[in-house]
Structure formats: C-alpha cells, structure tokens
Amino acid sequence: MTMSKVLHSQSIKSALDNRGWTQKRLAEEIGVTSQAVTNWLKGVDFPRPDKLLKLATTLKLGFDQLVESQVAKPVIAFRKKAGAKTTDGHIHRAEVMGMLLKPLVSYLPPRKALRTQIPSPSTDYEALQNAVAAVREKIGIGMQAVLTYQQLIGEFRANDAVIIPVMWGQKRNHENALHILLPDEQVTFVYLNLDTHQEDFKFWMAHELAHVYTPEIAGKDEGEDFADAFAGALLFPRELAHAAYAEAAKQRAKTPQMEVLRRFAGQHHISLFSVFCEVRNYAEATGVAPLKVLAADIHALRNLTRGALISESLFKPQPPESKTLIATSNTTFQSEFFPSLQKMLHERGTGVGYLQQVLNVSIHDAAALHAELVH
Amino acid sequence: MTLVLLDTNAYLRLAKRVRPMLGVKFGQKEYVLTVLKDVETEVHRNPKLRDKYPWFDGTDLRAERLAARIPLSADDKDRLEAAQSLLQGWVLSNLDSYMTNGRSPPGETDCRVLAFGQIRPAIVVTDDLGMHQLASDFDIPVWHGWELLSKMRSAKVVQSELIREIYEALEVNGDLTKTWREAKHTAFIKVFGPAPEA
Numbered sequence: 001m002t003m004s005k006v007l008h009s010q011s012i013k014s015a016l017d018n019r020g021w022t023q024k025r026l027a028e029e030i031g032v033t034s035q036a037v038t039n040w041l042k043g044v045d046f047p048r049p050d051k052l053l054k055l056a057t058t059l060k061l062g063f064d065q066l067v068e069s070q071v072a073k074p075v076i077a078f079r080k081k082a083g084a085k086t087t088d089g090h091i092h093r094a095e096v097m098g099m100l101l102k103p104l105v106s107y108l109p110p111r112k113a114l115r116t117q118i119p120s121p122s123t124d125y126e127a128l129q130n131a132v133a134a135v136r137e138k139i140g141i142g143m144q145a146v147l148t149y150q151q152l153i154g155e156f157r158a159n160d161a162v163i164i165p166v167m168w169g170q171k172r173n174h175e176n177a178l179h180i181l182l183p184d185e186q187v188t189f190v191y192l193n194l195d196t197h198q199e200d201f202k203f204w205m206a207h208e209l210a211h212v213y214t215p216e217i218a219g220k221d222e223g224e225d226f227a228d229a230f231a232g233a234l235l236f237p238r239e240l241a242h243a244a245y246a247e248a249a250k251q252r253a254k255t256p257q258m259e260v261l262r263r264f265a266g267q268h269h270i271s272l273f274s275v276f277c278e279v280r281n282y283a284e285a286t287g288v289a290p291l292k293v294l295a296a297d298i299h300a301l302r303n304l305t306r307g308a309l310i311s312e313s314l315f316k317p318q319p320p321e322s323k324t325l326i327a328t329s330n331t332t333f334q335s336e337f338f339p340s341l342q343k344m345l346h347e348r349g350t351g352v353g354y355l356q357q358v359l360n361v362s363i364h365d366a367a368a369l370h371a372e373l374v375h
Numbered sequence: 376m377t378l379v380l381l382d383t384n385a386y387l388r389l390a391k392r393v394r395p396m397l398g399v400k401f402g403q404k405e406y407v408l409t410v411l412k413d414v415e416t417e418v419h420r421n422p423k424l425r426d427k428y429p430w431f432d433g434t435d436l437r438a439e440r441l442a443a444r445i446p447l448s449a450d451d452k453d454r455l456e457a458a459q460s461l462l463q464g465w466v467l468s469n470l471d472s473y474m475t476n477g478r479s480p481p482g483e484t485d486c487r488v489l490a491f492g493q494i495r496p497a498i499v500v501t502d503d504l505g506m507h508q509l510a511s512d513f514d515i516p517v518w519h520g521w522e523l524l525s526k527m528r529s530a531k532v533v534q535s536e537l538i539r540e541i542y543e544a545l546e547v548n549g550d551l552t553k554t555w556r557e558a559k560h561t562a563f564i565k566v567f568g569p570a571p572e573a
Contacts, residue, residue, distance in 0.1 A: 051467065053458060053461055053513050057454040057457050057494055062461060063463065063464020063465070064459055064464065071468065099466070100480065101471070103470050123393055237497050350474045353480070353481075354479040356479075362421050363424075364423040
C-alpha cells in the first residue's frame, strides 16, 4: 500500500507567505536547488525522505499539512464511556489503528457483494420501527422474539464487519467499543471491550451493528443518535414495548411497575434502562399515559445492581491466556481477525509492536498474543 | 559533544548495571547519553514494566534521568512536533516497508524519539527494527543497544565482566533480541569468544 505522493502546495505557499519567504529562500534553507522546490510544488517531483523531514521542521508543518494523501482516512465512531470526553488524541489514536488495519484486509476472506443497508436512517419512531422490522425479518425472527448474541454476531459477519474482542478494562479506556470503517477497502472493524457489564453488552453490539448498516453517517453525531435509537428498538421493538407497557400499566405503584420492566429486561438480556426507554418511547409515540416509573428510579436501582462483566462470564480464571482469548474470538465471536492476523504474521514476519498498536494493549500482552499466533 | 538518545527499551536494558550512565561524557567523540520524558510515561503507565524493573524509580536513577534531560525551547518543541508528525504519517502511508522481517511500524513515541534525533541532532539508540528502518530511510543516525555497549567498552566505561553480566540478565529476562544475540560472538568476540560450532 503506497500512497501517491504529492506535496500540499497550498499549505506550503501559505507557510512561506507567513514567513515572508520566497521559494528560493526555502530552497536555501532545505539545501536544494530552486528548481527542485518548483518541481515539488508543481507535483512533478517529490522530495526524498530526508528533504521532506527538513521541509517539515523548517516550516513546522505536520504530515497532513505537508503531503496530500489519496488515501481515505478511516471513519471512526466511539461508543464512549459515560462522561468521557473525546479529544483529538483519541481520534488520532483510533485513526492510527485504522491505518494499521489496512494491510490486514488482504488476509480477510473475500468480501460479500450484498450487505444490509438502512436507507435514509431516521430516529423518527415510525421509521425506526420499520427499519427494525426489516432487520428482524432478515434475521428470521418475529418482533417479540429474543434477539440472541449469535444472531447479532451473524449479522456482523454477513455484512463484512470484523469483530475484535478486546479486554481494555473497566476504567482504563475512553471507549467501550470502537468502530473503524475503512472507506477504500469497504471493511468495518468493530472493537468490543469484553470488560463490560453483561446488561450493556448486547446494546453496544446492536449500536455497533447500526453503524455497519449506515456507513454514510458513521462517525457523525447523527450516526451516534441513530445507532442509540436503533439499538434500543432492535432489541426491544414496539410489539415488546406494547406488551411490557400493558402489563406494567396494570400496576398502580412504581415498584411493581419496575418489577415488570425488570422481568422483560431479564428475558431479553438487556438493561432495565433500555426497556424503560423503549416503553417510554412507545407511550410517547402512541399518546398513552406514561408509566409512574421515572428515569431517576431506574438509575438508582441500576447503580446497585450492575451484575457481572462479559469477560467474567467468558473467562475463568482471569485474565485469560492468549490462547483462550484467541479461541473465544474465533468461535464465540466468529471473528476472522486472529486467523487473518496469523496469516499476515506468518507471511510478513511482522513484529510484536504491530499487535500492541492495533489492539491498543500493553507490550507484554501483545508479545503473548504474538507468540501464540506465530507458533 | 555528541548527544546519544536512548529509547525506553534500550535504557531499561542497560541502566540498572551501567552506573552512572546518563549525562557523562565518554569516548573521543564525547558521547553524552540522555532519555526523553516519555521513558517515565511509558514505564509508569505499564504495571508489568513497573514490576519487571522495580529499580526504575530509585531516587538516584530518577535524579540522573532528570539531570540529563535536554531542555527544549518553544521553537524546538514546534520542530519536534512537526518532525514526529511527518515520521508517523510517513510510516502509516508506507506500512509495507515497516511490517516485514520482524519489524513493526514505529508508533507515536518511537517517532518522537527519532524526531528528537533529527532536530538536536542526536544518535538514537534502539533495538526496534522498524525504527532502524525508518531512521535509515530518513538518514537519522541510529545504533542498536549492543553498539552503544560496544562503544562504551572501547571507551573503557564498561569492562568485560559487566558485559557478561548484562548479557546474562537479558537472557534471564527473555530480553535478548536477535541483534544482541548475533553481536555476542562478533562485536563482543573478545568477551565471549567465537560462536560455538553448531
């Protein structure tokens, strides 16, 4: 993968203007002829690496300001932790991970021509329910059926989205899931943090699936809003919300109403809050009276009963050995990530540092995974 | 004076046994060793590194690192940032060159170390093969850790006994890289003798 290399002549000319420098002066500073600079700026020639570096430090311009890239940047969408603020540093790190994933794409199985797309994604209740109904029909389940992990995982596979299960800890990282779309390659990688509460995990998977179905708005605020709305509706659609509402509304007090919602949440392996939101949305959309339960009641209860982490249910003892993590990724998550990575490591002899960066893990964890994959 | 900048791993391989190490002139070219602040960050954010190198936070070593740190002006910092960005951008758009034969694409901190080497200038010491490739592409002077040790030996900063001790520790810790292993019976033939016949 070698990009076409052309200097960003406009930003270089602006930098020269700001300094009051001519191209001749720049040539003197860099130690080349004026003709060389002219050729660079016209795009007929490109500087050697050492001259390019001199150009960067002389004009104090970074790579993106100095070099025009023909390669589309990875599109990033975070499933952030509550209260986490996304900085330029987070975006840069995720973009680097995306760029590093590019060489891996040629080791993935051939991509499928037909993928599910949601045309004109909208958070309007009716439109959302229609989109959800179409997806459930495609998966082959009714509107009141429990959407299983395996069905969700199958949808990722069917749409060429590669799941990368990671153990980023409960607190260390800014995000719980990371979606990286490579526009040139038309492949999506979805990092799922397994150090996540079970009750939240299915919602996050559905949220990430929404990004897969709507690549044109992934990475934008509207994409996040849609993904949240879609995830809730997919896991607990109108028909279920209606059933839960009808049952809960028979109860006069908050506590028994909450118990009804909790029972539904347990049946569908989703959080009480997700059920509450979908029932509230249903009530608003149909104009029926809201339940007595308030969001604050749900949060108060939720903080007391967060339950186990997905990683705790998958791995005993903890932390898992590299072999176990890889096997879980391959079988439970049906992911092509590690098999493809293994092929690449064997063929190219890539070092441990690649794994460290692409998985955002410590060098020791990367070394253990590398050793497992190359032997 | 010739400035020599060690990356984190190169520092960790030598700093426990070569004392004092940073900020001391040696050899005809008056080499002076230094490290970036990133060494502290890299070790402190990684519990396994902290466990493996408990001596890292010893008062004398910390003081030595701090005293040997090279101050950077605002202009230096701007140039460092530009050079780091350029190097990392270059790596990411030419990944094929940095992903074969045991190499890994140099990351953000690796690029900062090499960028420092370019702006000061300094010879960079690293055992990372991807960094060697990048340094070679950009004409930034670079040594392997064993090359630094060899220069120290020539300058009589370290003796054969200490070199044996360092190799032994690297072997025990599983830190003996391929290039260090190869140097054992070539650069350090006077210490270890010729390679045993297979």
